[in-house]
Amino acid sequence: MNRAMPEKDPQLWELLFRWLPETMSAVMAALLSAVIGLLRVIYDGRERRWLRVLLEGLLCALMTFSVVTAATAYGISERYSAGIGGFIGFIGTDHLRRWARSLAKRQFQEEHSRFPK
Secondary structure (H helix, E strand, O other): OOOOHHHOOOHHHHHHHHHHHHHHHHHHHHHHHHHHHHHHHHHHHHOOHHHHHHHHHHHHHHHHHHHHHHHHHHHOHHHHHHHHHHHHHHHHHHHHHHHHHHHHHHHHHHHHHHHOO
């Protein structure tokens, strides 16, 4: 095997061609989320720097890929992946981050309120 050029290794391509169909719904949902996230930021007009616009799309895509993969692992049908991707792209990473922080804060407070001080 030639370590200098891993793209020449047939095992790499075989692995990729096996992995891609298994995760196609998550990949498509991530692309949908990225496009919606990009369009939302452009439409809002609040962000002027293109790097930030592109990063928002990338973050939406990565977040969607991880959520869809986790949801599928927990038995939720892949048919919902496009809806998850559209939702994440539309809501955006800032709102999801605020929601996740408030959820974690509530969970932390509930668990610590059970113990006497």
